[in-house]
Amino acid sequence: MNRVPLEKKVLSENDRIAGELRERFREHGVLCLNLISSPGAGKTLLLERTLESFAPGTRVAVLTGDIQTDNDARRLARSGFPVRQITTGGACHLDARMIERALTEWRLEDLDLLLIENVGNLVCPASYDLGEAAKIVVLSVAEGEDKPLKYPSIFFKSALLVLNKIDLLPYVPFRIEEARENARRVHPEMEIIEVSCTTGEGLDVWRQWLEARREAARSELREAPVC
Amino acid sequence: MHELGIANSVLEAVQTEAARHPGAVVRKVAVTVGELAGVDPESLAFSFEALTTGTEWQHLILEIQTRPRMHRCPACGLDFRVVDYQFACPECGASKTECTGGDELELAYLEMEEP
Ligand SMILES: Nc1nc2c(ncn2[C@@H]2O[C@H](COP(=O)(O)OP(=O)(O)OP(=O)(O)O)[C@@H](O)[C@H]2O)c(=O)[nH]1
Ligand SMILES: [Mg+2]
Ligand SMILES: [Zn+2]
Numbered sequence: 611m612n613r614v615p616l617e618k619k620v621l622s623e624n625d626r627i628a629g630e631l632r633e634r635f636r637e638h639g640v641l642c643l644n645l646i647s648s649p650g651a652g653k654t655l656l657l658e659r660t661l662e663s664f665a666p667g668t669r670v671a672v673l674t675g676d677i678q679t680d681n682d683a684r685r686l687a688r689s690g691f692p693v694r695q696i697t698t699g700g701a702c703h704l705d706a707r708m709i710e711r712a713l714t715e716w717r718l719e720d721l722d723l724l725l726i727e728n729v730g731n732l733v734c735p736a737s738y739d740l741g742e743a744a745k746i747v748v749l750s751v752a753e754g755e756d757k758p759l760k761y762p763s764i765f766f767k768s769a770l771l772v773l774n775k776i777d778l779l780p781y782v783p784f785r786i787e788e789a790r791e792n793a794r795r796v797h798p799e800m801e802i803i804e805v806s807c808t809t810g811e812g813l814d815v816w817r818q819w820l821e822a823r824r825e826a827a828r829s830e831l832r833e834a835p836v837c
Numbered sequence: 838m839h840e841l842g843i844a845n846s847v848l849e850a851v852q853t854e855a856a857r858h859p860g861a862v863v864r865k866v867a868v869t870v871g872e873l874a875g876v877d878p879e880s881l882a883f884s885f886e887a888l889t890t891g892t893e894w895q896h897l898i899l900e901i902q903t904r905p906r907m908h909r910c911p912a913c914g915l916d917f918r919v920v921d922y923q924f925a926c927p928e929c930g931a932s933k934t935e936c937t938g939g940d941e942l943e944l945a946y947l948e949m950e951e952p
Contacts, residue, residue: 734839763875
């Protein structure tokens with residue numbers, strides 16, 4: 611029997627396309643963020659709130675993934691910013707090729723922020739690199755403080771945890787300190803922001819986080835050698 | 838259930854490699870899955886079987902090698918396996934250690950009979 615070593619990633623084709631996207635984003639100074647959560651944790655509402663805080667002319671666009679329907683795209687399009695729905699037709703996650711295809715109608719020259727709402731699912735999206743600068747996991751307080759331990763992959767791979775729906779804390783038995791501890795057990799360096807997308811509490815901290823990341827992407831572009 | 842998609846990627850990789858060895862029969866493919874990869878070994882095995890049953894690949898064995906989360910201590914250089922989220926260095930007690938493994942999702946090797 612002959613043993614042939616392969617030693618390559620299972621998702622090498624996805625990773626190759628994601629690598630190309632990441633390079634294109636970097637060249638154009640586009641900050642790309644990939645938002646992941648279970649269904650209904652509040653990704654779309656967080657994005658709606660974020661878009662409504664931007665001045666007209668802000669160079670932002672949104673891609674939103676769902677298995678079916680373009681409800682989220684219609685909600686987000688009210689902001690007036692460019693929005694595209696990616697309907698996966700059954701797939702439980704977005705992959706890099708879907709992003710590549712969806713971007714063909716936009717010019718990266720016209721953007722400096724690309725927000726991607728992944729399909730509602732805490733498991734599968736974690737495996738697929740989309741070329742983003744960072745993954746963001748959204749967890750709502752109604753889901754239970756043990757979720758980071760049950761779904762470690764996505765908490766491990768995300769730079770930021772947005773704990774959403776804190777307006778519901780008086781009504782649900784959610785120990786927020788324990789949720790934070792669990793997230794940091796899986797990922798000690800994780801940043802954590804608590805928000806309510808309905809009352810707006812904490813959204814200023816989220817916007818500051820976003821601005822800091824955008825500024826970092828811009829300065830990376832300025833420092834890049836011109837050739 | 839993205840394990841089905843992953844099983845499919847594994848099979849595609851096997852087919853690509855098999856095409857480079859005309860006449861060879863692939864007996865086994867080994868895949869490495871880290872505990873942080875977000876892939877359930879059992880459902881990957883199940884998906885792979887569902888995918889290959891009734892095809893020319895139905896006798897192909899999928900071996901899944903699981904990998905634990907590994908950390909390295911920058912202070913003393915120790916590589917250690919993380920159990921129950923204990924990240925402190927068991928040797929020198931340093932509290933900040935770096936994750937060096939556990940999120941693998943890789944094709945390790947193929948076993949084939951060449952003609
Ligand atoms: N009370 C409360 N409700 C919220 C908050 N954020 C979102 N919701 C509600 O939660 C529900 C789901 O929000 P969405 O924004 O659609 O969630 P999503 O993560 O985009 O859902 P999918 O795209 O289906 O995965 C909606 O009814 C929102 O109004 C919050 O901070 N507090
Ligand atoms: Mg949504
Ligand atoms: Zn040490």
